[in-house]
Structure formats: C-alpha cells, structure tokens
Amino acid sequence: MLPPLRTVRAAFLGGFMLIFTVWLTSTYYVTGRLAEAQARSASIYAQFLRDQELLFTISRQVLLGSVYVRDALIESAEQSAAVAHYQIRNLQAQVERELEHYETIDSSVDAAAWRRLEKELRDYWETAARLTAPESASRTWKAASSLLHTQVIQQREVITQLSDEIRQMMARDYLQEEKQLNDVHVQLRRRLWETTAVAVILGFGVAFLATRYAARLEAQIREDHAEVARNRGDLQRLSERLVRVQEDERRTVARELHDEIGQALTAVKVELAVALRSVGADRRAVAALAEARMVTEHALSNVRDLSQLLRPAMLDDFGLPDTLKWYLRKFSDRTGIRTELVDDRLSERLPTDVEVSAYRAIQEGLTNVSRHAHATSCRVFVQRLPSSLIVTVEDDGRGFRAGRDSTGDQGAGLGLVGIRERAVNLGGTFRIESGDKGTRLTIEFPLTAGAQA
Ligand SMILES: Nc1ncnc2c1ncn2[C@@H]1O[C@H](COP(=O)(O)OP(=O)(O)OP(=O)(O)O)[C@@H](O)[C@H]1O
Ligand SMILES: [Mg+2]
Incomplete structure (x- = not known):
C-alpha cells in the first residue's frame, strides 16, 4: 500500500529543503569565516611590513646620527658641531614621531622589548647631542675618538642588536599568525567537506527514496493498467455475449411468433373460411364470421410484421x-x-x-x-x-x-x-x-x- 501522494510530496519537499538549508548555512558560515580570515591575514601582513619599516628607519637614523657625531668630532670645529647637533636633534625628533605614531597601532611585539629600545634610543640621542655640544669642539682627536668608540658606537651596537631581536620576534609572531590562519583554512575546508558529505548523503537518501517510490508507483500503475485491461476485456466479452443472446432471443421470439402464432392464426383463418361457406343464409352469422376473418387476417399481418422486425x-x-x-x-x-x-x-x-x-x-x-x-x-x-x-x-x-x-x-x-x-x-x-x-x-x-x- 503506497502512502498518500500529498504526504510523499511533503516528505520530498522537506528533504530537499533540509539539503538546501544545510548547504546554504554551511556556505554562508564558511564564506564569512574565509572573508574574516583573509581580512585578518591582510592586516597582519600590513602590520608586519610597518614594523619592519619602522625598525629599518630607526637603524638608518641611528647610523646617520653616528656619522654626524663622527664628522663633528673629526672636524673639531664649533660650527660643524652645531650643525651636527641640530641634525641629530632632527633625527631624534623624526624617530620619536615614528615611535609615537607606532604606539597607537596594536603591535604584536612584546611591549617590554619596545620600551627597552626606546630607552636605549633616548640614551643614544642624549649621548650624541652631548658629544656635538659647542664645548666638544675643543676636544683633542684622541679624546673624541675614544668617546666615539666607548659611547656612540657601543650604544649603536646595542640598538642594532635590540632591533634585530625585535625583528626576529616580529618574524616569529608573523609566522605564528600565518600558521593560525592556515589552521583556520584547514578547519574551514574540513567543515566544507563535512557539510558537502552530509548534503550528498541526504541527497542520495532522498534520491533513493524517490526512486523506490517511483518504482512502487510504476508497479502499481502497471497493476492498475493490467486490471483495467482485464476489466475492459471482461466488459467486451460480456457485451458480445449480450448482443448474441439478444439476437438469439429475438430470433426465437420471431420464429415462435411466425411458426406458432402465425400458424395458429392461419388455421383460424382457414377454419373461418370453411365456417363462412357452410353457415348458409344466416346474415348475422355471415357478418360475424367475415368480421372475425378480417380481424384474424389483420392480426396475422401484424404478427408477420412483428416477427420480421424482430429478426427478419x-x-x-x-x-x-x-x-x-x-x-x-x-x-x-x-x-x-x-x-x-x-x-x-x-x-x-x-x-x-x-x-x-x-x-x-x-x-x-x-x-x-x-x-x-x-x-x-x-x-x-x-x-x-x-x-x-x-x-x-x-x-x-x-x-x-x-x-x-x-x-x-x-x-x-x-x-x-x-x-x-x-x-x-x-x-x-x-x-x-x-x-x-x-x-x-x-x-x-x-x-x-x-x-x-
Ligand atoms: N438523427 C438524429 N437527429 C437528431 N438527434 C439525434 C439523432 N440521433 C440521435 N440523436 C440524439 O442523440 C440522443 C441519443 O440517441 P440514442 O439513440 O443513443 O438514445 P435515444 O434514442 O434517446 O434512446 P434509445 O435509443 O435508447 O431508445 C438522442 O436522445 C437524440 O437527442
Ligand atoms: Mg435511439
């Protein structure tokens, strides 16, 4: 017994809706997460580039600063010292601006390392400024060279080392972030495969049920067709039989009418003719017999017609x-x-x-x-x-x-x-x-x- 068509239609519709819902929600979720991950990846990369740029600027300015100090010490002239002093303060201001701007950005690098770098930078610029102060012009070359090596170059080395450390930290963080993003990608891909597998399994389930239902429907239709054909055959045979029986019956009735009643009426007619001849001069009897013969003849003619009509x-x-x-x-x-x-x-x-x-x-x-x-x-x-x-x-x-x-x-x-x-x-x-x-x-x-x- 097949379930009602309306129930089957509702079940199939429900099945397909479920598949579409699973597919749609998972696609929506995965594309949303992918967009997020991409945005995050782009912002991490931009941050990484900015960090690198800043460190590069710091190293360059520090190096430039040490060059100005050395030049001022070598020339040992008051005027060149003043120019170097001014340039150093300029470099310091530039670096501090960069750092200030940098602080507003959410940096992933350890804050302590930055603070150490800032402190070293401050000390460095102070030393450089001190060495290019007006009185520095009177120093001997030897004293100046010793100051350059013991203070400026040493501090510059420390700063370079710190920058390298920070750069390594940044690279490590960047790689870590990239790895996390990669994990997110892998997770999303797995999720997509999982939902696709669920949707495909559901689809196969619905298709299997639909095919089975269609096969049962087909079998039932074939059965119904066979039954209709059987019934039609039965009806055809019945109708043939009815027509034949009707014809036989008509033929029998026609023959009975013709042979039995027709013969009887003919006999009556003959007898009436005999009676008419032998009745003599009794006029009433003659008239009655003549009337009877006419009625009989009429009846005989009707019986013949009827018999012919029934089955000629x-x-x-x-x-x-x-x-x-x-x-x-x-x-x-x-x-x-x-x-x-x-x-x-x-x-x-x-x-x-x-x-x-x-x-x-x-x-x-x-x-x-x-x-x-x-x-x-x-x-x-x-x-x-x-x-x-x-x-x-x-x-x-x-x-x-x-x-x-x-x-x-x-x-x-x-x-x-x-x-x-x-x-x-x-x-x-x-x-x-x-x-x-x-x-x-x-x-x-x-x-x-x-x-x-
Ligand atoms: N030659 C015709 N001219 C006009 N109408 C006709 C003619 N033949 C049939 N019809 C119409 O078709 C109908 C069906 O005819 P059909 O012979 O099947 O039935 P019937 O004559 O009404 O009854 P029944 O034959 O069973 O005694 C008739 O009632 C009549 O309206
Ligand atoms: Mg008719």
Whole structure:
C-alpha cells in the first residue's frame, strides 16, 4: 500500500529543503569565516611590513646620527658641531614621531622589548647631542675618538642588536599568525567537506527514496493498467455475449411468433373460411364470421410484421440489400420520411455477424431519425470495400450536438452506444457527424478472416 501522494510530496519537499538549508548555512558560515580570515591575514601582513619599516628607519637614523657625531668630532670645529647637533636633534625628533605614531597601532611585539629600545634610543640621542655640544669642539682627536668608540658606537651596537631581536620576534609572531590562519583554512575546508558529505548523503537518501517510490508507483500503475485491461476485456466479452443472446432471443421470439402464432392464426383463418361457406343464409352469422376473418387476417399481418422486425428471416434467406429494401419501405410507410438506399457491390453474402450488426445499426439509426431528427428524408449507404463494409445513415433533420462525444455516448439513450458496441465487438469503428444540416452515422465493419463468423 503506497502512502498518500500529498504526504510523499511533503516528505520530498522537506528533504530537499533540509539539503538546501544545510548547504546554504554551511556556505554562508564558511564564506564569512574565509572573508574574516583573509581580512585578518591582510592586516597582519600590513602590520608586519610597518614594523619592519619602522625598525629599518630607526637603524638608518641611528647610523646617520653616528656619522654626524663622527664628522663633528673629526672636524673639531664649533660650527660643524652645531650643525651636527641640530641634525641629530632632527633625527631624534623624526624617530620619536615614528615611535609615537607606532604606539597607537596594536603591535604584536612584546611591549617590554619596545620600551627597552626606546630607552636605549633616548640614551643614544642624549649621548650624541652631548658629544656635538659647542664645548666638544675643543676636544683633542684622541679624546673624541675614544668617546666615539666607548659611547656612540657601543650604544649603536646595542640598538642594532635590540632591533634585530625585535625583528626576529616580529618574524616569529608573523609566522605564528600565518600558521593560525592556515589552521583556520584547514578547519574551514574540513567543515566544507563535512557539510558537502552530509548534503550528498541526504541527497542520495532522498534520491533513493524517490526512486523506490517511483518504482512502487510504476508497479502499481502497471497493476492498475493490467486490471483495467482485464476489466475492459471482461466488459467486451460480456457485451458480445449480450448482443448474441439478444439476437438469439429475438430470433426465437420471431420464429415462435411466425411458426406458432402465425400458424395458429392461419388455421383460424382457414377454419373461418370453411365456417363462412357452410353457415348458409344466416346474415348475422355471415357478418360475424367475415368480421372475425378480417380481424384474424389483420392480426396475422401484424404478427408477420412483428416477427420480421424482430429478426427478419429474409436477412438469413436473402441477405442485407433485400432486407434493407423491405425495411426502408416499411419505415417510409410508417413515418412518412422519404428513404433512399444506395448499395454498392453487395452481390455476395457477408458474414452473418456483419450482416446482423449492419442491419441493427441501420435500424437504430432510422429509429433515431424518426424519433429525434424531424427529418423529411434520409439516405442509407452500404458499400463493400475489399476489406471492410461501410454503412452510412444520414438525414436532413435538425441534428444534435454530437461534438460532445463522437463515440456514441450521448447521455441516457442506449441506441448509439449499442451501435458502437456492435462495431467494436467486430473490430470496427463508429463515427457521428451532426450539425444544423442533419446527422450522419458512419460504421465500418472489417471483413478480415476474424470477422467471418
Ligand atoms: N438523427 C438524429 N437527429 C437528431 N438527434 C439525434 C439523432 N440521433 C440521435 N440523436 C440524439 O442523440 C440522443 C441519443 O440517441 P440514442 O439513440 O443513443 O438514445 P435515444 O434514442 O434517446 O434512446 P434509445 O435509443 O435508447 O431508445 C438522442 O436522445 C437524440 O437527442
Ligand atoms: Mg435511439
């Protein structure tokens, strides 16, 4: 038993929504984290570059400072000392500005190392300034050289060493940060793979369920088709059987009417003729017997007509064209509607089933003309083709909306349905064309080996 379609549809929809939600949220999360990591990586790199630049500037200014001091000491002139002093103070101001600016930036390097560097720098600039003070011009070369080596160069070495340490620290921090970022990347990649795997598994699950459901549905549809085909076959057989039974019954009743009642009435008629001859001059008796003979004759004629209508013996004896001629004449007499029969190449007898079905179809068609069409004339056309018999009944009546269904299913009536059933039972077709200018029924019976009953 399959679950209801609505439940299945809701389940599939839910499944797909779940897959999409998993996918979307994970993609959103991963892209967000990636963007964050990228921004962080860019800012760390910029910081690293700034740190390097600062250290480089410090080293360069310090070196330049020591050059100015040396020049001033070598020249030992008051004026050059003043210029060097001024330049040194300038360099100091530049470095301090850089450092001040640097402090506002969040540096990753150990603050203690920076403080030590700042202190060493301050001492260095003080020493350099002292050595280029106006009185320094009076020093001897020897004293100046010793001062340069013991103070300036020594302090410069310390600063260079400290800068190197800080640079190493920065490089270490930078590498550490890079490693962390790399870890984040690895984590995100794993996360992406995990959610992709979950979504794929879910997708496979939904696809598997859908395929299984489709297979079950297909099996059920096949079963239903088989059952419908079985039922249709049963119906077809039943309808064939009904038509045959009806024909047999009509033939029996027609024969009974003709043979039993017809014979009895004929006997009564003969007896009445004998009685009439032997009754003599009794006028009342003569009149009564004559009346009785007339009634009997009338009844006999009615019985014959009825018997013919039920199942014309002439259909079996003389075939379709003669029976149709007789039937159309009777129809015109009865209804006042002009009839015309056109038969083409019907010299040979046809299979009984085909003859009977064609006759019944024409009978029903003409009955409908008289009952519904308000027609003044109608035409019956019977044509034999190499492999089929075409029967057409057309009238000039008011027509009807046959377009509703050209297969003969026109509502409550059974006449057209019966025609279609007979045609289908013999493997033929039935078509109705109807409009303002009348109605045409066309029935085609195949004359293949199977139809030769
Ligand atoms: N030649 C025709 N002209 C106009 N209307 C027709 C004609 N033939 C059939 N019809 C319409 O089609 C309907 C169905 O016809 P059908 O023979 O199936 O049923 P019926 O004649 O009403 O009843 P039943 O034949 O079962 O006694 C009719 O009621 C009538 O309205
Ligand atoms: Mg009818």
